[in-house]
Amino acid sequence: MALPEREEIARLDADDPLKGARDRFDLPDGVIYLDGNSLGPPPRRALERLEEAARVEWGRGLIKSWNDAGWMDLPLTTGAKLARLIGADEGEVVCADTVTILIFKLAAALIRTRPGKAVAVERGDFPTDGYVLEGLSRLAGCPFAYVEPGTSPADMNKDIGVLVRSAVHYKTAEIADIARWEAEAKQTGLDIVWDLSHATGLVDLHLKRDGAKYAVGCGYKFLNGGPGAPAFLYCRSDLIGDIDHPLTGWLGHAAPFDFTDGYVPAGDIRRFITSSPSILAITSLKAALEAYDGLDLARVEEKARRLGDIFLQAAGELGLATISPGIGERRGGHVCIRHPHGYAVVQALIARGIIGDFRAPDLMRFGFSPLYLSYAEVFDAALQMMEVVETREYERPEFNVRKAVT
Ligand SMILES: Cc1ncc(COP(=O)(O)O)c(C=O)c1O
Numbered sequence: 001m002a003l004p005e006r007e008e009i010a011r012l013d014a015d016d017p018l019k020g021a022r023d024r025f026d027l028p029d030g031v032i033y034l035d036g037n038s039l040g041p042p043p044r045r046a047l048e049r050l051e052e053a054a055r056v057e058w059g060r061g062l063i064k065s066w067n068d069a070g071w072m073d074l075p076l077t078t079g080a081k082l083a084r085l086i087g088a089d090e091g092e093v094v095c096a097d098t099v100t101i102l103i104f105k106l107a108a109a110l111i112r113t114r115p116g117k118a119v120a121v122e123r124g125d126f127p128t129d130g131y132v133l134e135g136l137s138r139l140a141g142c143p144f145a146y147v148e149p150g151t152s153p154a155d156m157n158k159d160i161g162v163l164v165r166s167a168v169h170y171k172t173a174e175i176a177d178i179a180r181w182e183a184e185a186k187q188t189g190l191d192i193v194w195d196l197s198h199a200t201g202l203v204d205l206h207l208k209r210d211g212a213k214y215a216v217g218c219g220y221k222f223l224n225g226g227p228g229a230p231a232f233l234y235c236r237s238d239l240i241g242d243i244d245h246p247l248t249g250w251l252g253h254a255a256p257f258d259f260t261d262g263y264v265p266a267g268d269i270r271r272f273i274t275s276s277p278s279i280l281a282i283t284s285l286k287a288a289l290e291a292y293d294g295l296d297l298a299r300v301e302e303k304a305r306r307l308g309d310i311f312l313q314a315a316g317e318l319g320l321a322t323i324s325p326g327i328g329e330r331r332g333g334h335v336c337i338r339h340p341h342g343y344a345v346v347q348a349l350i351a352r353g354i355i356g357d358f359r360a361p362d363l364m365r366f367g368f369s370p371l372y373l374s375y376a377e378v379f380d381a382a383l384q385m386m387e388v389v390e391t392r393e394y395e396r397p398e399f400n401v402r403k404a405v406t
Protein backbone atom coordinates (compact mmCIF):
# COMPACT_ATOMS: atom_id res chain seq x y z
CA MET A 1 0.00 0.00 0.00
CA ALA A 2 1.42 3.40 -1.07
CA LEU A 3 2.07 6.32 1.28
CA PRO A 4 -0.85 8.73 1.61
CA GLU A 5 -0.84 12.14 -0.12
CA ARG A 6 0.23 15.15 1.94
CA GLU A 7 -3.34 16.53 1.77
CA GLU A 8 -4.64 13.38 3.43
CA ILE A 9 -2.03 13.76 6.19
CA ALA A 10 -3.04 17.41 6.73
CA ARG A 11 -6.68 16.34 7.02
CA LEU A 12 -5.79 13.68 9.62
CA ASP A 13 -3.98 16.32 11.69
CA ALA A 14 -6.84 18.79 11.37
CA ASP A 15 -9.35 16.18 12.59
CA ASP A 16 -7.08 14.72 15.31
CA PRO A 17 -8.95 14.67 18.66
CA LEU A 18 -5.60 14.38 20.50
CA LYS A 19 -3.77 17.29 18.86
CA GLY A 20 -4.06 19.56 21.91
CA ALA A 21 -2.06 17.15 24.08
CA ARG A 22 1.25 18.09 22.45
CA ASP A 23 1.35 21.37 24.40
CA ARG A 24 1.63 19.31 27.56
CA PHE A 25 5.18 18.26 26.56
CA ASP A 26 8.53 20.02 26.51
CA LEU A 27 10.14 18.66 23.35
CA PRO A 28 13.32 20.00 21.74
CA ASP A 29 13.01 21.85 18.41
CA GLY A 30 14.17 20.04 15.32
CA VAL A 31 13.50 16.56 16.71
CA ILE A 32 10.89 14.01 15.68
CA TYR A 33 10.86 11.71 18.65
CA LEU A 34 10.06 8.11 17.78
CA ASP A 35 11.42 6.49 20.94
CA GLY A 36 8.78 7.33 23.53
CA ASN A 37 8.20 3.58 23.82
CA SER A 38 11.62 3.36 25.48
CA LEU A 39 11.97 6.71 27.27
CA GLY A 40 9.10 9.19 27.13
CA PRO A 41 9.95 12.93 26.93
CA PRO A 42 9.21 15.27 29.85
CA PRO A 43 5.66 16.54 30.28
CA ARG A 44 5.76 20.22 31.34
CA ARG A 45 3.77 19.37 34.44
CA ALA A 46 6.34 16.79 35.55
CA LEU A 47 9.15 19.37 35.28
CA GLU A 48 7.12 21.90 37.28
CA ARG A 49 6.23 19.41 39.98
CA LEU A 50 9.81 18.12 40.26
CA GLU A 51 11.03 21.66 40.89
CA GLU A 52 8.25 22.37 43.37
CA ALA A 53 8.61 19.06 45.22
CA ALA A 54 12.37 19.53 45.53
CA ARG A 55 12.44 23.22 46.48
CA VAL A 56 9.24 23.59 48.47
CA GLU A 57 8.18 20.18 49.80
CA TRP A 58 11.68 18.90 50.50
CA GLY A 59 13.54 22.21 50.88
CA ARG A 60 11.01 24.02 53.04
CA GLY A 61 8.72 21.32 54.39
CA LEU A 62 11.59 19.02 55.33
CA ILE A 63 10.47 15.88 57.13
CA LYS A 64 7.03 17.36 57.80
CA SER A 65 6.24 16.74 54.13
CA TRP A 66 5.77 13.02 54.77
CA ASN A 67 2.50 14.13 56.35
CA ASP A 68 1.82 17.56 54.89
CA ALA A 69 2.66 16.97 51.22
CA GLY A 70 1.04 13.54 50.95
CA TRP A 71 4.37 11.75 50.56
CA MET A 72 3.36 8.70 52.58
CA ASP A 73 0.34 8.04 50.36
CA LEU A 74 2.07 8.93 47.10
CA PRO A 75 2.52 5.29 45.94
CA LEU A 76 -1.24 4.82 46.35
CA THR A 77 -2.47 8.13 44.97
CA THR A 78 -0.24 7.59 41.95
CA GLY A 79 -1.59 4.05 41.72
CA ALA A 80 -5.12 5.43 41.70
CA LYS A 81 -4.29 7.60 38.69
CA LEU A 82 -2.72 4.62 36.93
CA ALA A 83 -5.79 2.49 37.63
CA ARG A 84 -7.88 4.45 35.12
CA LEU A 85 -5.32 3.80 32.39
CA ILE A 86 -5.32 0.03 32.84
CA GLY A 87 -8.97 -0.63 33.67
CA ALA A 88 -8.53 -1.33 37.38
CA ASP A 89 -10.09 0.10 40.52
CA GLU A 90 -8.55 2.45 43.04
CA GLY A 91 -6.78 0.40 45.71
CA GLU A 92 -5.64 -2.24 43.21
CA VAL A 93 -2.54 -0.41 41.93
CA VAL A 94 0.58 0.72 43.76
CA CYS A 95 3.64 2.54 42.46
CA ALA A 96 7.02 1.16 43.62
CA ASP A 97 10.34 -0.43 42.70
CA THR A 98 11.08 -1.52 39.13
CA VAL A 99 9.32 -3.93 36.81
CA THR A 100 11.91 -6.64 37.46
CA ILE A 101 11.58 -6.38 41.23
CA LEU A 102 7.79 -6.36 41.12
CA ILE A 103 7.80 -9.47 38.92
CA PHE A 104 9.98 -11.11 41.54
CA LYS A 105 7.60 -10.18 44.35
CA LEU A 106 4.50 -11.46 42.56
CA ALA A 107 6.01 -14.60 41.06
CA ALA A 108 7.65 -15.55 44.36
CA ALA A 109 4.36 -15.15 46.22
CA LEU A 110 2.37 -17.10 43.64
CA ILE A 111 4.78 -20.01 43.13
CA ARG A 112 5.04 -20.51 46.87
CA THR A 113 1.40 -21.69 46.81
CA ARG A 114 2.11 -24.25 44.05
CA PRO A 115 4.82 -26.65 45.20
CA GLY A 116 6.58 -28.46 42.34
CA LYS A 117 5.20 -26.17 39.64
CA ALA A 118 7.40 -24.06 37.34
CA VAL A 119 7.70 -20.35 36.72
CA ALA A 120 7.83 -19.55 33.02
CA VAL A 121 8.16 -16.87 30.34
CA GLU A 122 7.58 -16.92 26.64
CA ARG A 123 10.83 -17.42 24.71
CA GLY A 124 11.89 -14.12 23.14
CA ASP A 125 9.95 -11.96 25.60
CA PHE A 126 11.80 -9.02 27.20
CA PRO A 127 14.88 -10.69 28.76
CA THR A 128 14.62 -9.27 32.27
CA ASP A 129 11.37 -11.16 32.87
CA GLY A 130 13.12 -14.48 32.27
CA TYR A 131 16.32 -13.45 34.03
CA VAL A 132 14.52 -12.66 37.28
CA LEU A 133 12.52 -15.88 37.16
CA GLU A 134 15.75 -17.84 36.66
CA GLY A 135 17.05 -16.19 39.82
CA LEU A 136 13.83 -16.96 41.65
CA SER A 137 14.01 -20.56 40.49
CA ARG A 138 17.51 -20.94 41.96
CA LEU A 139 16.45 -19.33 45.22
CA ALA A 140 13.08 -21.00 45.68
CA GLY A 141 14.00 -24.35 44.15
CA CYS A 142 11.12 -24.24 41.68
CA PRO A 143 11.68 -25.18 38.03
CA PHE A 144 12.05 -22.45 35.40
CA ALA A 145 10.75 -22.98 31.87
CA TYR A 146 10.46 -21.23 28.51
CA VAL A 147 7.17 -21.47 26.65
CA GLU A 148 7.28 -21.35 22.86
CA PRO A 149 5.81 -18.12 21.42
CA GLY A 150 2.08 -18.22 20.83
CA THR A 151 1.42 -21.23 23.08
CA SER A 152 -1.76 -20.35 24.95
CA PRO A 153 -2.55 -21.71 28.43
CA ALA A 154 -4.78 -24.49 27.07
CA ASP A 155 -1.79 -25.94 25.17
CA MET A 156 0.80 -25.24 27.84
CA ASN A 157 2.62 -27.82 29.90
CA LYS A 158 0.44 -28.34 32.99
CA ASP A 159 3.53 -28.25 35.22
CA ILE A 160 3.72 -24.49 34.75
CA GLY A 161 2.17 -22.66 37.68
CA VAL A 162 3.08 -19.03 36.98
CA LEU A 163 3.62 -17.39 33.60
CA VAL A 164 4.96 -13.87 33.09
CA ARG A 165 3.98 -12.47 29.72
CA SER A 166 4.12 -9.12 27.95
CA ALA A 167 0.80 -7.58 26.97
CA VAL A 168 2.65 -5.87 24.10
CA HIS A 169 5.80 -7.53 22.81
CA TYR A 170 8.83 -5.22 22.90
CA LYS A 171 9.93 -6.25 19.40
CA THR A 172 6.88 -7.32 17.41
CA ALA A 173 4.35 -5.00 19.14
CA GLU A 174 1.81 -7.82 19.09
CA ILE A 175 -1.00 -7.29 21.60
CA ALA A 176 -1.88 -10.29 23.75
CA ASP A 177 -5.50 -11.35 23.99
CA ILE A 178 -5.68 -10.95 27.77
CA ALA A 179 -9.34 -12.04 28.02
CA ARG A 180 -8.77 -15.28 26.10
CA TRP A 181 -5.58 -16.13 27.98
CA GLU A 182 -7.15 -15.49 31.35
CA ALA A 183 -10.20 -17.60 30.43
CA GLU A 184 -7.94 -20.50 29.45
CA ALA A 185 -5.68 -19.99 32.47
CA LYS A 186 -8.73 -20.24 34.74
CA GLN A 187 -9.48 -23.67 33.29
CA THR A 188 -5.93 -24.94 33.74
CA GLY A 189 -5.17 -23.26 37.08
CA LEU A 190 -2.34 -21.11 35.74
CA ASP A 191 -1.54 -17.68 37.20
CA ILE A 192 -0.48 -15.03 34.70
CA VAL A 193 1.50 -11.93 35.62
CA TRP A 194 1.07 -9.45 32.76
CA ASP A 195 4.03 -7.22 31.93
CA LEU A 196 2.33 -4.03 30.75
CA SER A 197 5.57 -2.12 30.10
CA HIS A 198 4.91 -1.45 26.42
CA ALA A 199 1.14 -1.39 26.78
CA THR A 200 0.29 1.14 29.48
CA GLY A 201 -0.62 4.58 28.21
CA LEU A 202 -0.91 3.26 24.68
CA VAL A 203 -3.26 0.28 24.55
CA ASP A 204 -6.86 0.60 25.69
CA LEU A 205 -6.45 -1.85 28.58
CA HIS A 206 -9.35 -3.28 30.62
CA LEU A 207 -7.62 -5.57 33.09
CA LYS A 208 -10.58 -6.22 35.37
CA ARG A 209 -13.09 -6.70 32.57
CA ASP A 210 -10.68 -9.13 30.89
CA GLY A 211 -10.15 -11.18 34.04
CA ALA A 212 -6.52 -10.24 34.73
CA LYS A 213 -5.40 -10.98 38.27
CA TYR A 214 -1.84 -9.65 38.42
CA ALA A 215 0.20 -7.19 36.39
CA VAL A 216 3.25 -4.96 36.53
CA GLY A 217 4.22 -2.04 34.32
CA CYS A 218 6.83 0.55 33.58
CA GLY A 219 6.67 4.28 34.35
CA TYR A 220 9.25 5.66 31.95
CA LYS A 221 7.97 4.59 28.53
CA PHE A 222 4.60 5.86 27.23
CA LEU A 223 3.76 7.17 30.70
CA ASN A 224 6.66 9.67 30.49
CA GLY A 225 7.59 9.49 34.18
CA GLY A 226 11.31 10.15 33.55
CA PRO A 227 14.47 8.04 33.21
CA GLY A 228 14.28 5.11 35.62
CA ALA A 229 10.81 6.19 36.81
CA PRO A 230 9.30 3.76 39.30
CA ALA A 231 7.14 0.88 38.14
CA PHE A 232 3.67 -0.14 39.26
CA LEU A 233 1.86 -3.30 40.31
CA TYR A 234 -1.78 -4.32 39.92
CA CYS A 235 -3.41 -7.03 42.03
CA ARG A 236 -7.16 -7.73 41.84
CA SER A 237 -8.71 -6.58 45.10
CA ASP A 238 -10.01 -9.97 46.24
CA LEU A 239 -6.54 -11.54 45.88
CA ILE A 240 -4.47 -8.98 47.78
CA GLY A 241 -5.04 -10.60 51.17
CA ASP A 242 -3.61 -13.94 49.94
CA ILE A 243 -0.31 -12.49 48.78
CA ASP A 244 2.70 -13.42 50.87
CA HIS A 245 5.72 -12.04 49.01
CA PRO A 246 9.28 -12.37 50.33
CA LEU A 247 10.50 -8.74 50.19
CA THR A 248 8.81 -7.83 53.45
CA GLY A 249 9.97 -4.41 54.58
CA TRP A 250 8.77 -1.95 57.12
CA LEU A 251 6.54 0.11 54.84
CA GLY A 252 4.53 -2.96 53.82
CA HIS A 253 3.81 -3.60 57.50
CA ALA A 254 0.28 -3.09 58.81
CA ALA A 255 1.54 -0.50 61.33
CA PRO A 256 5.04 0.67 60.36
CA PHE A 257 5.19 3.41 62.97
CA ASP A 258 4.50 1.03 65.82
CA PHE A 259 8.06 -0.26 65.24
CA THR A 260 7.24 -3.69 66.58
CA ASP A 261 9.17 -6.91 66.11
CA GLY A 262 7.54 -9.40 63.77
CA TYR A 263 6.14 -8.73 60.31
CA VAL A 264 2.39 -8.29 59.85
CA PRO A 265 1.46 -7.39 56.26
CA ALA A 266 -0.80 -4.41 55.54
CA GLY A 267 -4.29 -5.57 54.65
CA ASP A 268 -4.41 -3.52 51.45
CA ILE A 269 -2.22 -2.98 48.37
CA ARG A 270 0.40 -1.37 50.64
CA ARG A 271 1.68 -4.87 51.42
CA PHE A 272 3.53 -4.76 48.12
CA ILE A 273 5.63 -1.80 49.29
CA THR A 274 8.99 -2.75 50.74
CA SER A 275 10.87 0.47 51.43
CA SER A 276 10.69 4.24 51.51
CA PRO A 277 9.11 5.48 48.30
CA SER A 278 11.35 7.42 45.94
CA ILE A 279 9.38 10.63 46.37
CA LEU A 280 10.89 12.81 43.65
CA ALA A 281 10.66 10.03 41.08
CA ILE A 282 7.05 9.15 41.93
CA THR A 283 6.13 12.85 41.99
CA SER A 284 7.43 13.14 38.44
CA LEU A 285 5.44 10.10 37.30
CA LYS A 286 2.24 11.24 38.98
CA ALA A 287 2.48 14.68 37.38
CA ALA A 288 3.33 13.10 34.01
CA LEU A 289 0.11 11.13 34.16
CA GLU A 290 -1.82 14.40 34.01
CA ALA A 291 -0.93 14.45 30.31
CA TYR A 292 -3.57 11.72 29.99
CA ASP A 293 -6.29 13.65 31.79
CA GLY A 294 -9.43 13.74 29.67
CA LEU A 295 -7.97 11.53 26.93
CA ASP A 296 -9.75 8.43 25.66
CA LEU A 297 -7.32 5.48 25.51
CA ALA A 298 -9.26 3.99 22.59
CA ARG A 299 -8.43 7.13 20.56
CA VAL A 300 -4.79 6.95 21.72
CA GLU A 301 -4.43 3.34 20.56
CA GLU A 302 -6.16 4.06 17.26
CA LYS A 303 -3.91 7.04 16.44
CA ALA A 304 -0.78 5.05 17.28
CA ARG A 305 -1.88 2.36 14.85
CA ARG A 306 -2.44 4.93 12.10
CA LEU A 307 0.95 6.54 12.72
CA GLY A 308 2.59 3.11 12.62
CA ASP A 309 0.76 2.37 9.37
CA ILE A 310 2.54 5.33 7.72
CA PHE A 311 5.92 3.80 8.58
CA LEU A 312 4.82 0.38 7.37
CA GLN A 313 3.69 1.92 4.09
CA ALA A 314 7.15 3.47 3.67
CA ALA A 315 8.77 0.12 4.51
CA GLY A 316 6.55 -1.52 1.89
CA GLU A 317 7.71 0.98 -0.74
CA LEU A 318 11.32 0.14 0.16
CA GLY A 319 10.63 -3.59 -0.01
CA LEU A 320 11.53 -3.99 3.68
CA ALA A 321 9.85 -6.60 5.87
CA THR A 322 8.27 -6.00 9.26
CA ILE A 323 7.82 -8.37 12.18
CA SER A 324 4.94 -6.26 13.52
CA PRO A 325 1.23 -6.70 12.80
CA GLY A 326 0.58 -5.24 9.35
CA ILE A 327 -1.14 -2.11 8.04
CA GLY A 328 -4.56 -1.63 9.62
CA GLU A 329 -4.01 -4.37 12.18
CA ARG A 330 -4.20 -3.83 15.92
CA ARG A 331 -0.73 -3.46 17.43
CA GLY A 332 1.15 -1.69 20.24
CA GLY A 333 2.79 1.70 19.86
CA HIS A 334 5.79 0.78 17.76
CA VAL A 335 6.75 -1.03 14.60
CA CYS A 336 9.90 -3.04 13.92
CA ILE A 337 11.26 -2.99 10.38
CA ARG A 338 14.05 -5.26 9.17
CA HIS A 339 17.14 -3.94 7.43
CA PRO A 340 20.54 -5.66 7.26
CA HIS A 341 22.15 -2.30 8.14
CA GLY A 342 19.38 -1.31 10.55
CA TYR A 343 21.75 0.03 13.19
CA ALA A 344 23.40 2.42 10.73
CA VAL A 345 20.06 3.51 9.21
CA VAL A 346 18.82 4.42 12.70
CA GLN A 347 22.04 6.35 13.41
CA ALA A 348 21.70 8.26 10.12
CA LEU A 349 18.12 9.16 11.05
CA ILE A 350 19.20 10.28 14.52
CA ALA A 351 21.74 12.61 12.86
CA ARG A 352 18.76 14.12 11.00
CA GLY A 353 16.85 14.59 14.27
CA ILE A 354 14.62 11.55 13.88
CA ILE A 355 15.12 9.44 16.99
CA GLY A 356 14.25 5.75 16.90
CA ASP A 357 16.18 2.75 18.21
CA PHE A 358 17.67 -0.54 17.09
CA ARG A 359 17.16 -4.03 18.44
CA ALA A 360 19.55 -6.80 17.48
CA PRO A 361 20.02 -8.43 15.11
CA ASP A 362 18.49 -6.24 12.38
CA LEU A 363 15.43 -4.42 13.69
CA MET A 364 14.80 -0.71 13.35
CA ARG A 365 12.23 0.15 16.00
CA PHE A 366 10.09 3.28 15.79
CA GLY A 367 7.59 4.22 18.51
CA PHE A 368 4.62 6.51 18.00
CA SER A 369 3.27 8.29 21.02
CA PRO A 370 -0.03 9.80 19.89
CA LEU A 371 0.08 12.47 22.58
CA TYR A 372 2.83 14.57 21.05
CA LEU A 373 3.35 13.33 17.48
CA SER A 374 1.47 14.74 14.52
CA TYR A 375 0.69 12.80 11.35
CA ALA A 376 2.80 15.34 9.42
CA GLU A 377 5.89 14.67 11.57
CA VAL A 378 5.59 10.91 11.17
CA PHE A 379 5.01 11.33 7.43
CA ASP A 380 8.17 13.48 7.16
CA ALA A 381 10.14 10.96 9.21
CA ALA A 382 8.95 8.14 6.94
CA LEU A 383 10.06 10.08 3.84
CA GLN A 384 13.45 10.68 5.43
CA MET A 385 13.83 6.98 6.25
CA MET A 386 13.14 6.26 2.57
CA GLU A 387 15.80 8.78 1.52
CA VAL A 388 18.41 7.36 3.94
CA VAL A 389 17.80 3.85 2.65
CA GLU A 390 17.53 4.72 -1.05
CA THR A 391 20.65 6.92 -1.11
CA ARG A 392 22.57 4.50 1.16
CA GLU A 393 23.44 7.40 3.44
CA TYR A 394 23.76 4.82 6.22
CA GLU A 395 27.03 3.56 4.70
CA ARG A 396 28.91 6.60 6.03
CA PRO A 397 31.50 5.41 8.60
CA GLU A 398 30.19 7.60 11.44
CA PHE A 399 26.84 5.78 11.35
CA ASN A 400 28.53 2.41 11.79
CA VAL A 401 30.19 2.99 15.15
CA ARG A 402 28.37 0.98 17.82
CA LYS A 403 27.29 2.80 20.98
CA ALA A 404 26.71 1.07 24.33
CA VAL A 405 22.97 1.84 24.43
CA THR A 406 21.23 1.10 21.16
C1 LIG B 1 8.62 -5.59 28.61
C2 LIG B 1 9.62 -4.99 29.58
N1 LIG B 1 9.70 -5.47 30.83
C3 LIG B 1 10.58 -4.97 31.72
C4 LIG B 1 11.45 -3.94 31.38
C5 LIG B 1 12.50 -3.52 32.39
O1 LIG B 1 11.94 -2.93 33.47
P1 LIG B 1 12.82 -2.42 34.72
O2 LIG B 1 14.03 -1.76 34.18
O3 LIG B 1 11.87 -1.46 35.37
O4 LIG B 1 13.12 -3.58 35.57
C6 LIG B 1 11.37 -3.39 30.08
C7 LIG B 1 12.23 -2.28 29.63
O5 LIG B 1 13.19 -1.86 30.16
C8 LIG B 1 10.44 -3.94 29.17
O6 LIG B 1 10.38 -3.48 27.93
Ligand SMILES: Nc1c(O)cccc1C(=O)C[C@H](N)C(=O)O
Pocket residue numbers: 038039170405
Ligand atom coordinates in the same frame (compact mmCIF):
# COMPACT_ATOMS: atom_id res chain seq x y z
N1 LIG C 1 15.24 1.02 30.43
C1 LIG C 1 16.15 1.28 29.48
C2 LIG C 1 17.40 1.86 29.81
O1 LIG C 1 17.65 2.11 31.12
C3 LIG C 1 18.33 2.13 28.82
C4 LIG C 1 18.00 1.87 27.51
C5 LIG C 1 16.80 1.30 27.14
C6 LIG C 1 15.89 0.98 28.13
C7 LIG C 1 14.63 0.33 27.80
O2 LIG C 1 13.65 0.65 28.39
C8 LIG C 1 14.60 -0.73 26.79
C9 LIG C 1 13.20 -1.17 26.52
N2 LIG C 1 12.58 -1.83 27.63
C10 LIG C 1 13.01 -1.99 25.28
O3 LIG C 1 11.90 -2.37 25.00
O4 LIG C 1 13.94 -2.26 24.53
